Amino acid sequence: MSPLRNVRSWLDDRFGWDDLVAPLRKKTVPLHRLSYWYFLGGITLFLFVIQVLTGILLLLYYRPGANEAFESVQYIMTQVRFGWLVRSIHSWSANLMIFTAFAHMFSVLFLKAYRKPRELTWISGVLLLFLVMGFGFSGYLLPWNTLAFFATKVGTEITGQVPIVGKPMMIFLRGGEDVTGATLTRFFGFHVAVLPGLATLLVLLHLLLVQRLGISIPPKLEVQWTANPSAKREMKFFPNFMLREMMAWYVALGVLGALAAVFPWNLGVKADPFVSAPAGIKPEWYFLFMFQTLKLIPPKVWFIDGDVLGVLAFGLVGLLWILLPFFESDQPSRTKRWITGLAVFALAYMAGMSVYGLLAK
Protein backbone atom coordinates (compact mmCIF):
# COMPACT_ATOMS: atom_id res chain seq x y z
CA MET A 1 0.00 0.00 0.00
CA SER A 2 1.20 3.52 -0.79
CA PRO A 3 1.77 5.85 2.20
CA LEU A 4 -1.16 8.04 1.14
CA ARG A 5 -3.47 5.02 1.10
CA ASN A 6 -2.16 4.06 4.51
CA VAL A 7 -3.08 7.43 5.95
CA ARG A 8 -6.51 7.21 4.35
CA SER A 9 -7.26 3.77 5.69
CA TRP A 10 -5.98 4.86 9.13
CA LEU A 11 -8.43 7.82 9.09
CA ASP A 12 -11.19 5.57 7.76
CA ASP A 13 -10.68 3.14 10.61
CA ARG A 14 -10.88 5.95 13.18
CA PHE A 15 -13.91 7.95 12.09
CA GLY A 16 -15.25 6.56 8.82
CA TRP A 17 -13.47 8.96 6.47
CA ASP A 18 -14.82 7.26 3.33
CA ASP A 19 -18.43 7.71 4.45
CA LEU A 20 -17.71 11.35 5.17
CA VAL A 21 -16.42 12.11 1.68
CA ALA A 22 -18.85 9.79 -0.13
CA PRO A 23 -21.35 12.60 -0.93
CA LEU A 24 -18.54 14.62 -2.54
CA ARG A 25 -17.72 11.67 -4.79
CA LYS A 26 -21.31 11.47 -5.97
CA LYS A 27 -21.59 15.21 -6.54
CA THR A 28 -22.21 16.24 -10.14
CA VAL A 29 -22.43 19.51 -12.03
CA PRO A 30 -25.07 19.99 -14.75
CA LEU A 31 -23.62 20.54 -18.20
CA HIS A 32 -25.17 23.09 -20.50
CA ARG A 33 -24.14 26.16 -22.47
CA LEU A 34 -24.29 28.39 -19.37
CA SER A 35 -22.28 26.04 -17.12
CA TYR A 36 -19.31 28.40 -16.98
CA TRP A 37 -21.30 30.75 -14.73
CA TYR A 38 -20.92 28.09 -12.04
CA PHE A 39 -17.27 29.08 -11.66
CA LEU A 40 -17.98 32.49 -10.13
CA GLY A 41 -18.81 31.37 -6.59
CA GLY A 42 -15.63 29.31 -6.46
CA ILE A 43 -13.52 32.21 -7.74
CA THR A 44 -15.02 34.45 -5.04
CA LEU A 45 -14.13 31.85 -2.42
CA PHE A 46 -10.60 31.62 -3.81
CA LEU A 47 -10.18 35.40 -3.54
CA PHE A 48 -11.55 35.27 0.00
CA VAL A 49 -8.82 32.79 0.92
CA ILE A 50 -6.24 35.13 -0.62
CA GLN A 51 -7.69 37.94 1.51
CA VAL A 52 -7.30 35.87 4.66
CA LEU A 53 -3.71 34.95 3.83
CA THR A 54 -2.53 38.42 2.76
CA GLY A 55 -4.51 39.92 5.65
CA ILE A 56 -2.56 37.79 8.12
CA LEU A 57 0.68 38.93 6.48
CA LEU A 58 -0.32 42.59 6.79
CA LEU A 59 -1.21 42.05 10.45
CA LEU A 60 2.43 41.30 11.17
CA TYR A 61 3.39 44.95 10.61
CA TYR A 62 0.18 47.00 10.71
CA ARG A 63 -0.49 49.10 13.83
CA PRO A 64 -3.94 50.55 14.40
CA GLY A 65 -4.16 54.06 15.85
CA ALA A 66 -4.40 57.58 14.45
CA ASN A 67 -0.70 58.28 15.01
CA GLU A 68 0.63 54.97 13.74
CA ALA A 69 -1.66 53.47 11.13
CA PHE A 70 -0.61 55.58 8.16
CA GLU A 71 3.06 55.30 9.11
CA SER A 72 2.86 51.54 9.54
CA VAL A 73 1.30 51.07 6.08
CA GLN A 74 3.97 53.37 4.70
CA TYR A 75 6.56 51.18 6.42
CA ILE A 76 5.00 48.05 4.92
CA MET A 77 5.11 49.62 1.48
CA THR A 78 8.61 51.11 1.60
CA GLN A 79 10.70 49.10 4.06
CA VAL A 80 9.31 45.59 4.30
CA ARG A 81 10.51 43.43 1.44
CA PHE A 82 7.60 42.75 -0.94
CA GLY A 83 5.36 44.68 1.47
CA TRP A 84 4.09 46.84 -1.38
CA LEU A 85 3.13 43.68 -3.26
CA VAL A 86 1.33 42.06 -0.33
CA ARG A 87 -0.68 45.21 0.33
CA SER A 88 -1.36 45.71 -3.36
CA ILE A 89 -2.60 42.12 -3.66
CA HIS A 90 -4.82 42.59 -0.59
CA SER A 91 -6.39 45.74 -2.08
CA TRP A 92 -6.77 44.40 -5.59
CA SER A 93 -8.08 41.05 -4.43
CA ALA A 94 -10.65 42.84 -2.25
CA ASN A 95 -11.91 44.74 -5.25
CA LEU A 96 -11.93 41.69 -7.51
CA MET A 97 -13.72 39.67 -4.82
CA ILE A 98 -16.47 42.27 -4.54
CA PHE A 99 -16.75 42.26 -8.31
CA THR A 100 -16.97 38.45 -8.57
CA ALA A 101 -19.41 38.32 -5.64
CA PHE A 102 -21.71 40.75 -7.47
CA ALA A 103 -21.26 38.82 -10.71
CA HIS A 104 -22.05 35.56 -8.87
CA MET A 105 -25.20 37.10 -7.42
CA PHE A 106 -26.44 38.34 -10.78
CA SER A 107 -25.67 35.01 -12.44
CA VAL A 108 -27.73 33.26 -9.75
CA LEU A 109 -30.51 35.78 -10.38
CA PHE A 110 -30.56 35.35 -14.14
CA LEU A 111 -30.25 31.55 -13.99
CA LYS A 112 -32.98 31.60 -11.32
CA ALA A 113 -30.93 29.41 -9.02
CA TYR A 114 -32.47 31.04 -5.92
CA ARG A 115 -35.77 29.16 -6.37
CA LYS A 116 -37.14 26.61 -3.92
CA PRO A 117 -35.43 24.74 -2.24
CA ARG A 118 -32.46 27.13 -2.36
CA GLU A 119 -33.93 30.11 -0.51
CA LEU A 120 -31.51 29.78 2.38
CA THR A 121 -28.54 29.53 0.02
CA TRP A 122 -29.65 32.82 -1.53
CA ILE A 123 -30.15 34.48 1.85
CA SER A 124 -26.75 33.38 3.15
CA GLY A 125 -25.23 34.56 -0.13
CA VAL A 126 -26.79 38.02 0.02
CA LEU A 127 -25.72 38.33 3.67
CA LEU A 128 -22.20 37.36 2.59
CA LEU A 129 -22.30 40.08 -0.08
CA PHE A 130 -23.26 42.63 2.59
CA LEU A 131 -20.45 41.32 4.80
CA VAL A 132 -17.99 41.64 1.94
CA MET A 133 -19.05 45.26 1.49
CA GLY A 134 -18.59 45.71 5.25
CA PHE A 135 -15.07 44.31 4.85
CA GLY A 136 -14.47 46.83 2.08
CA PHE A 137 -15.82 49.74 4.12
CA SER A 138 -13.95 48.90 7.31
CA GLY A 139 -10.70 47.99 5.56
CA TYR A 140 -10.74 51.19 3.54
CA LEU A 141 -10.23 53.27 6.71
CA LEU A 142 -7.28 51.28 8.04
CA PRO A 143 -4.49 53.13 6.13
CA TRP A 144 -5.88 56.34 7.72
CA ASN A 145 -5.57 58.54 4.64
CA THR A 146 -7.65 61.57 3.68
CA LEU A 147 -9.91 59.73 1.25
CA ALA A 148 -10.61 57.01 3.79
CA PHE A 149 -11.24 59.55 6.53
CA PHE A 150 -13.94 61.37 4.58
CA ALA A 151 -15.42 58.17 3.15
CA THR A 152 -15.83 56.90 6.69
CA LYS A 153 -17.24 60.21 7.87
CA VAL A 154 -19.87 60.17 5.13
CA GLY A 155 -20.58 56.45 5.40
CA THR A 156 -21.12 56.47 9.15
CA GLU A 157 -23.10 59.73 8.90
CA ILE A 158 -25.42 57.93 6.46
CA THR A 159 -26.00 55.27 9.12
CA GLY A 160 -26.83 58.13 11.49
CA GLN A 161 -29.68 59.20 9.21
CA VAL A 162 -31.75 56.12 10.00
CA PRO A 163 -34.61 57.21 12.27
CA ILE A 164 -34.40 56.33 15.99
CA VAL A 165 -31.63 53.68 15.92
CA GLY A 166 -29.38 55.63 13.54
CA LYS A 167 -27.67 57.98 15.98
CA PRO A 168 -26.74 55.32 18.57
CA MET A 169 -25.53 53.07 15.73
CA MET A 170 -23.37 55.85 14.36
CA ILE A 171 -21.83 56.50 17.79
CA PHE A 172 -21.26 52.77 18.21
CA LEU A 173 -19.52 52.56 14.83
CA ARG A 174 -17.42 55.70 15.36
CA GLY A 175 -16.58 55.03 18.97
CA GLY A 176 -17.75 58.57 19.73
CA GLU A 177 -19.43 61.56 18.12
CA ASP A 178 -16.74 62.06 15.48
CA VAL A 179 -14.46 59.97 13.29
CA THR A 180 -11.24 59.76 15.30
CA GLY A 181 -8.56 57.28 16.27
CA ALA A 182 -11.28 55.53 18.28
CA THR A 183 -13.10 54.81 15.02
CA LEU A 184 -9.94 53.34 13.56
CA THR A 185 -9.54 51.00 16.53
CA ARG A 186 -13.13 49.80 16.18
CA PHE A 187 -12.95 49.35 12.44
CA PHE A 188 -9.74 47.39 12.86
CA GLY A 189 -11.52 45.07 15.29
CA PHE A 190 -14.46 44.64 12.93
CA HIS A 191 -12.19 44.07 9.95
CA VAL A 192 -9.84 41.48 11.43
CA ALA A 193 -12.02 39.71 14.03
CA VAL A 194 -15.78 40.24 13.88
CA LEU A 195 -16.31 40.15 10.12
CA PRO A 196 -13.91 37.26 9.41
CA GLY A 197 -15.63 35.17 12.08
CA LEU A 198 -19.09 35.86 10.72
CA ALA A 199 -17.95 35.41 7.14
CA THR A 200 -16.32 32.05 7.86
CA LEU A 201 -19.49 30.75 9.50
CA LEU A 202 -21.66 32.00 6.64
CA VAL A 203 -19.31 30.62 3.98
CA LEU A 204 -19.45 27.21 5.65
CA LEU A 205 -23.25 27.35 5.80
CA HIS A 206 -23.39 28.50 2.17
CA LEU A 207 -21.14 25.63 1.04
CA LEU A 208 -23.00 23.11 3.16
CA LEU A 209 -26.26 24.15 1.53
CA VAL A 210 -24.75 24.00 -1.95
CA GLN A 211 -23.40 20.54 -1.15
CA ARG A 212 -26.69 19.36 0.34
CA LEU A 213 -28.97 20.73 -2.40
CA GLY A 214 -26.76 20.12 -5.42
CA ILE A 215 -26.32 22.60 -8.23
CA SER A 216 -29.32 24.34 -9.70
CA ILE A 217 -30.38 23.99 -13.32
CA PRO A 218 -31.96 26.89 -15.25
CA PRO A 219 -35.79 26.44 -15.18
CA LYS A 220 -36.20 25.95 -18.94
CA LEU A 221 -33.66 23.14 -18.91
CA GLU A 222 -35.16 21.70 -15.75
CA VAL A 223 -38.51 21.36 -17.53
CA GLN A 224 -36.86 19.74 -20.57
CA TRP A 225 -34.71 17.37 -18.52
CA THR A 226 -37.65 16.32 -16.35
CA ALA A 227 -39.71 15.55 -19.46
CA ASN A 228 -36.85 13.77 -21.16
CA PRO A 229 -34.33 12.40 -18.62
CA SER A 230 -32.10 10.99 -21.36
CA ALA A 231 -31.26 14.56 -22.47
CA LYS A 232 -29.65 15.22 -19.12
CA ARG A 233 -25.93 16.02 -19.23
CA GLU A 234 -23.69 16.28 -16.23
CA MET A 235 -20.07 16.21 -15.10
CA LYS A 236 -18.51 14.70 -12.00
CA PHE A 237 -17.54 17.33 -9.48
CA PHE A 238 -14.42 15.37 -8.45
CA PRO A 239 -12.18 15.59 -10.28
CA ASN A 240 -13.64 16.93 -13.54
CA PHE A 241 -15.31 20.13 -12.43
CA MET A 242 -12.81 20.79 -9.66
CA LEU A 243 -9.90 20.73 -12.11
CA ARG A 244 -11.69 23.21 -14.38
CA GLU A 245 -12.47 25.39 -11.38
CA MET A 246 -8.81 25.32 -10.41
CA MET A 247 -7.92 26.48 -13.89
CA ALA A 248 -10.26 29.42 -13.35
CA TRP A 249 -8.50 30.12 -10.03
CA TYR A 250 -5.17 30.05 -11.81
CA VAL A 251 -6.43 32.62 -14.32
CA ALA A 252 -7.79 34.74 -11.44
CA LEU A 253 -4.42 34.51 -9.71
CA GLY A 254 -2.70 35.63 -12.91
CA VAL A 255 -5.02 38.61 -13.35
CA LEU A 256 -4.61 39.50 -9.67
CA GLY A 257 -0.83 39.26 -9.73
CA ALA A 258 -0.59 41.34 -12.90
CA LEU A 259 -2.89 44.06 -11.56
CA ALA A 260 -1.15 44.17 -8.19
CA ALA A 261 2.33 44.36 -9.70
CA VAL A 262 1.62 46.70 -12.61
CA PHE A 263 -0.77 49.04 -10.78
CA PRO A 264 0.39 49.04 -7.14
CA TRP A 265 -2.21 50.43 -4.77
CA ASN A 266 -1.68 54.04 -3.64
CA LEU A 267 -1.41 55.13 -0.04
CA GLY A 268 -2.46 58.76 -0.49
CA VAL A 269 -2.06 61.53 2.07
CA LYS A 270 -2.34 61.05 5.82
CA ALA A 271 -5.75 61.96 7.22
CA ASP A 272 -6.08 65.29 9.00
CA PRO A 273 -9.42 66.12 10.64
CA PHE A 274 -8.65 69.82 10.16
CA VAL A 275 -8.38 70.06 6.41
CA SER A 276 -11.21 70.45 3.90
CA ALA A 277 -12.40 67.47 1.92
CA PRO A 278 -10.34 67.39 -1.29
CA ALA A 279 -12.05 68.21 -4.59
CA GLY A 280 -13.15 65.21 -6.65
CA ILE A 281 -13.53 62.96 -3.60
CA LYS A 282 -15.43 59.75 -4.34
CA PRO A 283 -16.10 56.47 -2.59
CA GLU A 284 -14.87 53.11 -3.85
CA TRP A 285 -16.57 52.01 -7.05
CA TYR A 286 -18.91 49.54 -5.33
CA PHE A 287 -20.49 52.29 -3.26
CA LEU A 288 -20.61 54.73 -6.17
CA PHE A 289 -24.18 53.94 -7.27
CA MET A 290 -25.49 54.69 -3.78
CA PHE A 291 -23.29 57.79 -3.51
CA GLN A 292 -24.56 59.13 -6.81
CA THR A 293 -28.19 58.42 -5.89
CA LEU A 294 -27.80 60.30 -2.60
CA LYS A 295 -26.25 63.17 -4.52
CA LEU A 296 -29.25 63.40 -6.83
CA ILE A 297 -32.00 63.28 -4.22
CA PRO A 298 -33.10 66.84 -3.39
CA PRO A 299 -32.58 68.03 0.22
CA LYS A 300 -36.29 67.79 0.99
CA VAL A 301 -38.78 65.40 -0.57
CA TRP A 302 -42.24 66.44 0.59
CA PHE A 303 -41.52 66.70 4.33
CA ILE A 304 -38.75 64.09 4.65
CA ASP A 305 -35.03 64.87 4.49
CA GLY A 306 -33.66 63.63 1.17
CA ASP A 307 -30.92 61.57 2.81
CA VAL A 308 -33.24 59.90 5.26
CA LEU A 309 -35.42 58.95 2.32
CA GLY A 310 -32.42 57.62 0.38
CA VAL A 311 -31.14 55.58 3.30
CA LEU A 312 -34.56 54.14 4.08
CA ALA A 313 -35.09 53.30 0.40
CA PHE A 314 -31.75 51.48 0.17
CA GLY A 315 -32.49 49.66 3.42
CA LEU A 316 -35.88 48.55 2.13
CA VAL A 317 -34.44 47.42 -1.20
CA GLY A 318 -31.74 45.48 0.66
CA LEU A 319 -34.34 43.72 2.78
CA LEU A 320 -36.55 42.88 -0.22
CA TRP A 321 -33.45 41.65 -2.05
CA ILE A 322 -32.83 39.13 0.77
CA LEU A 323 -36.46 37.97 0.55
CA LEU A 324 -36.53 37.77 -3.24
CA PRO A 325 -36.85 33.93 -3.50
CA PHE A 326 -40.13 34.06 -1.61
CA PHE A 327 -41.73 36.01 -4.44
CA GLU A 328 -40.78 33.34 -6.98
CA SER A 329 -43.00 30.46 -8.15
CA ASP A 330 -42.23 26.88 -7.05
CA GLN A 331 -42.87 25.60 -10.57
CA PRO A 332 -39.93 25.78 -12.99
CA SER A 333 -42.38 26.21 -15.84
CA ARG A 334 -44.01 29.24 -14.27
CA THR A 335 -41.11 31.36 -13.08
CA LYS A 336 -41.88 35.04 -12.68
CA ARG A 337 -40.69 37.21 -15.53
CA TRP A 338 -40.88 40.38 -13.49
CA ILE A 339 -38.08 39.12 -11.25
CA THR A 340 -35.80 38.80 -14.28
CA GLY A 341 -36.97 42.27 -15.31
CA LEU A 342 -36.13 43.59 -11.86
CA ALA A 343 -32.68 41.99 -12.05
CA VAL A 344 -32.05 43.62 -15.44
CA PHE A 345 -33.21 46.95 -14.02
CA ALA A 346 -31.05 46.60 -10.88
CA LEU A 347 -27.98 45.75 -12.96
CA ALA A 348 -28.62 48.62 -15.38
CA TYR A 349 -29.29 51.04 -12.50
CA MET A 350 -26.14 50.08 -10.62
CA ALA A 351 -23.96 50.15 -13.72
CA GLY A 352 -25.50 53.38 -15.02
CA MET A 353 -25.29 55.22 -11.71
CA SER A 354 -21.71 54.02 -11.16
CA VAL A 355 -20.58 55.31 -14.56
CA TYR A 356 -22.50 58.56 -13.96
CA GLY A 357 -20.87 58.89 -10.54
CA LEU A 358 -17.46 58.22 -12.05
CA LEU A 359 -17.85 60.87 -14.74
CA ALA A 360 -19.79 63.47 -12.73
CA LYS A 361 -17.81 66.32 -11.24
Place this chain on the structure above:
Amino acid sequence: MATSDPGMTNPNDRLSAAVPRRRFVEVLLGGGFLATAAAFVYPVLRYLVPPKASDLGSDSVVAGRVGELKPNSGKIFRFGNRPGLLIRTATGEYRAMSATCTHLSCTVQYRDDLRQVWCACHNGKYDLNGRNISGPPPRPLEGFEVQVRGEEIFVRRRREA
Protein backbone atom coordinates in the same frame (compact mmCIF):
# COMPACT_ATOMS: atom_id res chain seq x y z
CA MET B 1 -44.90 4.76 50.17
CA ALA B 2 -47.83 7.06 49.61
CA THR B 3 -50.29 5.01 51.62
CA SER B 4 -48.05 4.79 54.66
CA ASP B 5 -47.68 8.57 54.76
CA PRO B 6 -50.00 9.76 57.50
CA GLY B 7 -50.76 13.09 55.91
CA MET B 8 -51.44 11.76 52.43
CA THR B 9 -54.37 9.49 51.86
CA ASN B 10 -54.89 9.91 48.13
CA PRO B 11 -51.94 9.54 45.73
CA ASN B 12 -53.59 12.09 43.38
CA ASP B 13 -53.33 14.75 46.06
CA ARG B 14 -49.65 14.19 46.24
CA LEU B 15 -49.36 14.59 42.48
CA SER B 16 -51.29 17.85 42.46
CA ALA B 17 -49.06 19.14 45.23
CA ALA B 18 -45.96 18.15 43.22
CA VAL B 19 -46.88 20.12 40.11
CA PRO B 20 -46.68 23.58 41.69
CA ARG B 21 -43.43 22.54 43.30
CA ARG B 22 -41.99 21.63 39.92
CA ARG B 23 -43.28 24.89 38.50
CA PHE B 24 -41.62 26.71 41.39
CA VAL B 25 -38.27 25.11 40.62
CA GLU B 26 -38.67 25.92 36.91
CA VAL B 27 -39.39 29.57 37.63
CA LEU B 28 -36.50 29.74 40.06
CA LEU B 29 -34.09 28.16 37.60
CA GLY B 30 -35.40 30.07 34.59
CA GLY B 31 -35.31 33.33 36.50
CA GLY B 32 -31.80 32.55 37.64
CA PHE B 33 -30.66 31.92 34.07
CA LEU B 34 -32.31 35.11 32.85
CA ALA B 35 -30.67 37.10 35.64
CA THR B 36 -27.29 35.56 34.76
CA ALA B 37 -27.80 36.38 31.08
CA ALA B 38 -28.79 39.94 31.95
CA ALA B 39 -25.76 40.28 34.18
CA PHE B 40 -23.60 39.43 31.17
CA VAL B 41 -25.49 41.30 28.48
CA TYR B 42 -25.99 44.60 30.29
CA PRO B 43 -22.32 45.37 30.94
CA VAL B 44 -21.43 44.33 27.39
CA LEU B 45 -24.06 46.67 25.92
CA ARG B 46 -22.83 49.51 28.12
CA TYR B 47 -19.26 48.68 27.16
CA LEU B 48 -20.09 49.03 23.45
CA VAL B 49 -21.25 52.64 23.88
CA PRO B 50 -18.16 54.83 24.06
CA PRO B 51 -17.87 57.24 26.99
CA LYS B 52 -18.81 60.82 26.20
CA ALA B 53 -15.84 62.85 25.02
CA SER B 54 -14.76 65.56 27.43
CA ASP B 55 -16.11 69.06 26.80
CA LEU B 56 -15.08 71.00 23.71
CA GLY B 57 -13.12 73.37 25.90
CA SER B 58 -13.70 77.08 25.80
CA ASP B 59 -16.37 78.74 23.69
CA SER B 60 -13.88 81.04 22.09
CA VAL B 61 -10.71 80.34 20.11
CA VAL B 62 -8.10 82.28 18.19
CA ALA B 63 -8.87 81.36 14.58
CA GLY B 64 -6.06 83.28 12.97
CA ARG B 65 -4.02 86.47 12.90
CA VAL B 66 -4.76 89.70 11.12
CA GLY B 67 -2.93 89.77 7.80
CA GLU B 68 -2.79 85.97 7.58
CA LEU B 69 -5.70 85.86 5.14
CA LYS B 70 -5.83 87.76 1.86
CA PRO B 71 -9.20 89.20 0.87
CA ASN B 72 -11.32 86.54 -0.90
CA SER B 73 -9.79 83.53 0.88
CA GLY B 74 -10.54 81.18 3.74
CA LYS B 75 -8.91 78.77 6.16
CA ILE B 76 -9.84 75.92 8.44
CA PHE B 77 -9.25 76.38 12.16
CA ARG B 78 -9.73 74.12 15.17
CA PHE B 79 -12.77 74.89 17.22
CA GLY B 80 -12.56 72.43 20.08
CA ASN B 81 -12.36 69.06 18.34
CA ARG B 82 -14.36 70.19 15.30
CA PRO B 83 -13.18 72.19 12.28
CA GLY B 84 -14.34 75.78 11.70
CA LEU B 85 -14.04 77.94 8.58
CA LEU B 86 -12.73 81.50 8.74
CA ILE B 87 -13.35 83.56 5.61
CA ARG B 88 -12.10 86.96 4.59
CA THR B 89 -14.52 88.27 2.00
CA ALA B 90 -13.45 90.21 -1.08
CA THR B 91 -14.36 93.40 0.78
CA GLY B 92 -12.07 92.45 3.66
CA GLU B 93 -14.73 91.45 6.19
CA TYR B 94 -14.22 88.38 8.40
CA ARG B 95 -16.83 85.66 8.66
CA ALA B 96 -16.67 82.41 10.62
CA MET B 97 -18.82 79.35 10.63
CA SER B 98 -18.75 75.65 11.33
CA ALA B 99 -16.85 73.78 8.59
CA THR B 100 -18.89 70.62 9.04
CA CYS B 101 -21.27 70.25 6.11
CA THR B 102 -24.86 69.83 7.31
CA HIS B 103 -25.41 67.14 4.68
CA LEU B 104 -23.09 64.27 5.62
CA SER B 105 -20.44 66.08 7.70
CA CYS B 106 -17.59 66.40 5.24
CA THR B 107 -15.35 69.41 5.84
CA VAL B 108 -16.27 72.35 3.59
CA GLN B 109 -13.88 74.85 1.99
CA TYR B 110 -13.95 78.41 0.67
CA ARG B 111 -13.91 78.63 -3.12
CA ASP B 112 -12.42 81.93 -4.23
CA ASP B 113 -13.59 81.42 -7.82
CA LEU B 114 -17.24 81.01 -6.76
CA ARG B 115 -16.99 83.29 -3.70
CA GLN B 116 -18.98 80.61 -1.93
CA VAL B 117 -18.46 77.87 0.63
CA TRP B 118 -18.29 74.51 -1.10
CA CYS B 119 -18.37 70.90 0.01
CA ALA B 120 -16.34 68.59 -2.22
CA CYS B 121 -18.13 65.42 -1.16
CA HIS B 122 -21.58 66.02 -2.64
CA ASN B 123 -21.25 69.42 -4.30
CA GLY B 124 -23.18 71.36 -1.63
CA LYS B 125 -22.88 75.17 -1.69
CA TYR B 126 -23.40 77.82 0.97
CA ASP B 127 -23.26 81.60 0.76
CA LEU B 128 -20.92 83.68 2.88
CA ASN B 129 -23.43 83.73 5.72
CA GLY B 130 -23.43 79.93 5.76
CA ARG B 131 -26.86 79.65 4.19
CA ASN B 132 -27.34 76.50 2.10
CA ILE B 133 -28.00 77.68 -1.45
CA SER B 134 -27.56 74.65 -3.67
CA GLY B 135 -26.93 70.91 -3.60
CA PRO B 136 -27.99 68.45 -0.92
CA PRO B 137 -27.30 70.33 2.38
CA PRO B 138 -30.56 70.55 4.34
CA ARG B 139 -29.57 73.30 6.82
CA PRO B 140 -27.27 76.33 7.01
CA LEU B 141 -23.83 76.04 8.60
CA GLU B 142 -23.72 77.17 12.21
CA GLY B 143 -22.43 80.75 12.20
CA PHE B 144 -19.87 82.02 14.72
CA GLU B 145 -19.15 85.53 15.97
CA VAL B 146 -15.86 87.09 14.88
CA GLN B 147 -13.99 89.67 16.91
CA VAL B 148 -10.66 91.21 15.95
CA ARG B 149 -8.71 92.09 19.07
CA GLY B 150 -5.33 93.53 18.33
CA GLU B 151 -3.52 91.14 16.05
CA GLU B 152 -5.71 88.15 16.80
CA ILE B 153 -8.99 87.05 15.30
CA PHE B 154 -11.26 85.52 17.93
CA VAL B 155 -14.17 83.29 17.04
CA ARG B 156 -16.90 82.45 19.50
CA ARG B 157 -20.13 80.54 19.48
CA ARG B 158 -23.26 82.67 19.14
CA ARG B 159 -25.14 83.01 22.41
CA GLU B 160 -28.50 81.31 22.32
CA ALA B 161 -31.25 83.92 22.64
